[in-house]
Amino acid sequence: MIRNVSYVYGSHPSAERQQRSRGGRPRDAEREAEILAVVTALLAERGYEGITFEEVARRAGASKPTLYRRWKSRREMVVAAVKAGPARRDDQDEINTGSLRGDLLALCERLIRTMHSTDSQTALLLLQAGLEDPELCEDIERAAGPTGARLPTAVVDAAIRRGELPDDVDPFPFEEVAGATLLLRRLNGLSTDSAYLTALVDSILIPALRATSQRSAALPAGIFSGRPTPAPTSSEGHP
Amino acid sequence: MIRNVSYVYGSHPSAERQQRSRGGRPRDAEREAEILAVVTALLAERGYEGITFEEVARRAGASKPTLYRRWKSRREMVVAAVKAGPARRDDQDEINTGSLRGDLLALCERLIRTMHSTDSQTALLLLQAGLEDPELCEDIERAAGPTGARLPTAVVDAAIRRGELPDDVDPFPFEEVAGATLLLRRLNGLSTDSAYLTALVDSILIPALRATSQRSAALPAGIFSGRPTPAPTSSEGHP
DNA sequence: ACACATACGACACGTTCCGTATCATACGGA
DNA sequence: TCCGTATGATACGGAACGTGTCGTATGTGT
Numbered sequence: 001m002i003r004n005v006s007y008v009y010g011s012h013p014s015a016e017r018q019q020r021s022r023g024g025r026p027r028d029a030e031r032e033a034e035i036l037a038v039v040t041a042l043l044a045e046r047g048y049e050g051i052t053f054e055e056v057a058r059r060a061g062a063s064k065p066t067l068y069r070r071w072k073s074r075r076e077m078v079v080a081a082v083k084a085g086p087a088r089r090d091d092q093d094e095i096n097t098g099s100l101r102g103d104l105l106a107l108c109e110r111l112i113r114t115m116h117s118t119d120s121q122t123a124l125l126l127l128q129a130g131l132e133d134p135e136l137c138e139d140i141e142r143a144a145g146p147t148g149a150r151l152p153t154a155v156v157d158a159a160i161r162r163g164e165l166p167d168d169v170d171p172f173p174f175e176e177v178a179g180a181t182l183l184l185r186r187l188n189g190l191s192t193d194s195a196y197l198t199a200l201v202d203s204i205l206i207p208a209l210r211a212t213s214q215r216s217a218a219l220p221a222g223i224f225s226g227r228p229t230p231a232p233t234s235s236e237g238h239p
Numbered sequence: 240m241i242r243n244v245s246y247v248y249g250s251h252p253s254a255e256r257q258q259r260s261r262g263g264r265p266r267d268a269e270r271e272a273e274i275l276a277v278v279t280a281l282l283a284e285r286g287y288e289g290i291t292f293e294e295v296a297r298r299a300g301a302s303k304p305t306l307y308r309r310w311k312s313r314r315e316m317v318v319a320a321v322k323a324g325p326a327r328r329d330d331q332d333e334i335n336t337g338s339l340r341g342d343l344l345a346l347c348e349r350l351i352r353t354m355h356s357t358d359s360q361t362a363l364l365l366l367q368a369g370l371e372d373p374e375l376c377e378d379i380e381r382a383a384g385p386t387g388a389r390l391p392t393a394v395v396d397a398a399i400r401r402g403e404l405p406d407d408v409d410p411f412p413f414e415e416v417a418g419a420t421l422l423l424r425r426l427n428g429l430s431t432d433s434a435y436l437t438a439l440v441d442s443i444l445i446p447a448l449r450a451t452s453q454r455s456a457a458l459p460a461g462i463f464s465g466r467p468t469p470a471p472t473s474s475e476g477h478p
Numbered sequence: 479a480c481a482c483a484t485a486c487g488a489c490a491c492g493t494t495c496c497g498t499a500t501c502a503t504a505c506g507g508a
Numbered sequence: 509t510c511c512g513t514a515t516g517a518t519a520c521g522g523a524a525c526g527t528g529t530c531g532t533a534t535g536t537g538t
Contacts, residue, residue: 023482023483023484023535023536023537024482024483024484024485024534024535024536025483025484025485025486025533025534025535025536026484026485026534026535026536027484027485027486028485028486028534031485031486052523052524052525053524053525053526054523054524054525055524061487062486062487063486063487063488063489064525064526064527065485065486065487065488065526065527065528065529066485066486066487068526068527069485069486072526170442176420176439176443177416177419177420177443179423180416180419180420180422180423180424181415181416181419181420183419183423184418184419184422184423185419200415203409203447203450204415204416204443204447206450207446207447207449207450208442208443208446208447210446211442211445211446263505263506263507263511263512263513263514264504264505264506264507264512264513264514264515265505265506265507265513265514266513266514266515267514267515270514270515291494291495291496292495292496292497293494293495293496294495296516300516301515301516302515302516302517302518303496303497303498303516304497304498304499304500304514304515304516304517305514305515305516307497307498308514308515311497
C-alpha cells in the first residue's frame with residue numbers, strides 16, 4: 001500500500017539542480033547522508049509532526065539554508081530520508097508447515113509483523129502526504145521497486161505441488177486480500193488475533209484460492225498486497 | 240475503517256465541564272455550532288494542516304481563549320467538527336439486479352462512491368491522528384455508531400432466498416474484504432475499474448461467500464467493513 | 479595556477495502560529 | 509439581586525517558519 005512509497009525512490013531534487021550547474025563546489029554526499037540519518041532518527045523518535053527544520057539543523061550541525069537548498073518542504077525531506085534508509089530486505093526464512101492452511105497462517109503472521117515495523121509506520125505517514133500531493137504520488141510510484149512477492153508465490157507453489165490447489169491458481173487472493181484486510185484491521189485498531197486469522201484463512205483465502213484461476217493475473221497491486229506494481233498501468237484512481 | 244471515526248461521537252469535552260459547574264453563564268450551543276461550521280469549511284478548503292486556531296478564531300469572530308476552553312488541541316477540535324457535521328444517511332436506494340453477482344458489483348460501486356466522498360477523506364485524515372493517539376482511538380471507538388450494514392445484509396438475504404447461497408451464510412466476506420480491498424486500492428492510487436471489480440467479485444467474494452458459514456460471525460469490524468463494532472470486544476491491536 | 483561558481487555555516491530578520499494570561503464585560507441561574 | 513461563568517479583546521513569550529546576507533571553503537573549467 002501507499003504506492004510502494006517506502007523503499008526506493010528516484011533522484012533527489014538536488015540532483016536536478018546539480019545537473020544544470022556548470023562549475024563550482026558540488027554538494028557533499030556524505031553530509032547529505034548524515035542529515036538524512038538525523039531525519040530518520042527524528043522520525044522514529046518523535047514522528048512526522050515532531051520533525052522541524054530547526055531541530056534537524058541543530059542535530060546535524062547544519063544550517064537551515066543548507067537544508068532548504070536541498071528540500072523545499074518537510075515532506076520532501078522526509079521522503080528523501082526514507083528513500084536513503086536501508087533497503088527493505090525480503091524475509092529470508094522459508095515458510096513450510098506442510099499444509100496450505102498452515103502456510104497461509106504463518107504468512108499472515110509475518111505480514112502483521114511487517115506492518116507493525118517502523119518502516120510501514122513511515123509508509124502510513126507518507127500515505128497521507130501522497131494523498132494530498134498527486135505529484136509526489138507519481139514520483140513515488142514511478143520509482144517504486146517490487147515488494148516481497150516471493151513468499152506468497154512460494155507458498156502457493158508448494159500447495160500446487162502437494163495437490164492442494166489446481167496448477168493454474170493465481171496468488172491474487174492472498175496478495176490482494178490478506179494485505180488489505182490485515183492492514184485495515186490495524187488501521188481500525190481491531191485485533192488480528194488467532195481467531196481472526198483463522199477465519200480469514202479458512203473462510204476467505206482458501207475458498208478464494210481454490211476457486212481462482214489466472215483470470216485476475218493482470219491486475220496491478222501495491223505495498224502490502226505483495227505484488228510489484230508493473231508498468232504504469234493506469235494513472236487513474238486519484239480523483 | 241478508522242475506527243468508525245467519522246460520524247457519530249460521544250459528548251464534547253465541554254459537556255463534561257458544564258456538568259460539574261454549578262451556576263454561572265452556560266456556553267452558547269449555537270456559538271459552538273457556528274465555530275464548528277467554520278472548522279468544517281476550513282477543513283474542506285485547506286485540509287487538516289491548513290486549520291489553525293488563529294484562522295478559526297478570525298473567521299468565527301471568536302477569541303482564541305474561547306476555542307481553547309472547549310478543545311485543547313487542533314485534533315480535538317477537528318474531531319468535534321466532524322462529529323457535528325451532518326449525520327451520514329444510509330443509502331436509501333435498494334439494490335436488486337436479480338443475481339448475487341450483479342448485486343455485489345453494484346454494492347462495490349456504491350462503496351467506492353462512498354469512499355470518494357468528502358466524509359471519508361476526513362476519516363482518512365483522522366485515521367492518522369487516531370493512530371498516533373490511542374486515547375483518541377478509544378474515544379472514537381467507544382462513541383461510534385453502526386455503519387451501513389443494511390445493504391450487504393439485504394443482498395445476501397436476497398441471494399439466500401434465490402437459492403444462490405446456503406441459508407447459514409455469513410456476510411463476513413463482503414463486509415470484511417470488499418471494504419478493505421477497495422479502500423486499500425484507493426490508498427494505493429490504483430484503479431478500481433470494472434475489470435478489477437469483476438475479478439474481486441468472481442474470484443474472491445463469491446467463492447468465499449459460498450464457502451463461509453457462521454463460523455466468523457463473532458468478529459468485530461469497523462468503518463467500510465460494513466458491520467457495526469459490537470461490544471468493546473478487545474482493546475488489543477494498538478502496539 | 480587562477481578565476482569562477484557554488485556549497486556551507488553563521489547569524490539576523492520579519493512572520494505566523496502556538497498556548498497562556500489578564501482584563502472588562504455580558505449573561506444566566508440561585 | 510448577586511454570584512459565577514462565558515466571552516471578546518488584547519498582550520505576551522516562545523517556537524518554528526522561510527528568506528536574506530554575510531564571509532569562507534572547495535570544487536570545476538580555462
